[in-house]
Amino acid sequence: MNDKIEKIQTQLKKDGKDGLLIETKAMKKYLQTLTGSGCKLFVTQTEVFLLVDGRYYEQAKQKKDNMLVVLVNREAIYPNAYEWIIDFMKSHKMSELAIESSIDLKTFLYLKQQVKISFYDDLLLYLRSKKDAHEIQKIESAIHLSEQIYYQVISEIKVGMTDYEISAKLQYYAISAGAAGMSFDTIIGIGEKSAYPHVRPSGSYVQKNEPIMIDFGIIYDDYQSDMTRIVCVGEPKKQIREIHQVVVQANEAGIASMKAGVLAKEADLAARKVIEEAGYGPYFTHGLGHGIGLDNSNELPKINQVCEMALEDGMVMSCEPGIYIPSVGGIRIEDVVLIDHGKPRILTSVDKEIKILEEK
Known part of the structure; x- marks a missing residue:
């Protein structure tokens, strides 16, 4: 497992956060995964999921780095990554999701209706600073x-x-x-x-x-x-x-x-x-x-x-x-x-x- 991801997971456990949604290109680069707009990372305390749409699915399977690749698009069971994350969290009795503040307002409002939300920018930027x-x-x-x-x-x-x-x-x-x-x-x-x-x-x-x-x-x-x-x-x-x-x-x-x-x-x-x-x-x-x-x-x-x-x-x-x-x-x-x-x-x-x- 990527040691940078392990640091994040350790911090999630320490802070009592169930999971972290990562969408920014800089953070995806930091964690050494695909950076396309159709790629999102969902990090829990024990697992890492790379959520991709059909444009990136084959590429993701070649570069998953111990991440579990999940296909999310209109042709798949889940139309988007956010619905998949909410379903996963509820089925695993998770209630709190950390996010980056760059998330768009529509997505923020949707997620906030489903689970407890907290911003994690300060921690992520601090980890990247060293x-x-x-x-x-x-x-x-x-x-x-x-x-x-x-x-x-x-x-x-x-x-x-x-x-x-x-x-x-x-x-x-x-x-x-x-x-x-x-x-x-x-x-x-x-x-x-x-x-x-x-x-x-x-x-x-x-x-x-x-x-x-x-x-x-x-x-x-x-x-x-x-x-x-x-x-x-x-x-x-x-x-x-x-x-x-x-x-x-x-x-x-x-x-x-x-x-x-x-x-x-x-x-x-x-x-x-x-x-x-x-x-x-x-x-x-x-x-x-x-x-x-x-x-x-x-x-x-x-x-x-x-x-x-x-x-x-x-x-x-x-x-x-x-x-x-x-x-x-x-x-x-x-x-x-x-x-x-x-x-x-x-x-x-x-x-x-x-x-x-x-x-x-």
Whole structure:
């Protein structure tokens, strides 16, 4: 049996929950099973059922990993997975079902009429936050590959190229190298638009002496990378240099604080303090970082000003302070950090300095 499933079953017994319904792609990846929309997992304290419709039935039988495969569709006895689960629970005198909060409202209301419902997101995200050696190796592979892609793309950047082209090149080289896709919509901020933390390509042109903020990640073997660096064709303006220096110092302070036992908000404060003391406090407008793993948009820990989660060994997170000044530009430096034997270990190897590109 998958050891991650065993951890969930142990927790179900501890919490007195009869079963757990899993539907999100990230959790299905975590438990190493089929991720299609027609695949759902029902985990009890002693068994695991993979509920699939006809599209996935044959594939499921080949990849069941000690899971009991159940066919649920209009042609089967049960028209959908939810009716099967309710019937199973009632026939086994089960009364409480744990679910993920991403469930749709119609399904939630149906299940709530049948059994007692509780949300299990906090526990599942916490379990996912502590990576084992195999997961860490996958994240490192994704990071290493994304760094190769980054170097390839910046070698081709020139004046007159659009942010669309840079984004397209990142995706092209990622897919060509074996990535399943991008971790998120690539962020490319050129010139003054680099002052928008999550700016997407919009047709802006690369100009000489203007900063280019590149924030991207790839999905490789299910796990994700995430990195932000600044490049510039020619020498950047003095103020951009000054801002960059502060952000690098904040990045380093944040990383140094990411130790086992430290609260997430304390790590955020360590980096934020550097920016505030330099006089740029109002221009750091987001949290310091987030968990890195299967779904970087919804991964613990959240490194921000209010999160009181204590950092632990095996947690992997970003450290990405930034300063964004309207009509001037913005700088963000993002690294991926692992807590290893209580201390931070930087997994990103790309130099933090502004990469000066020669004019082609």
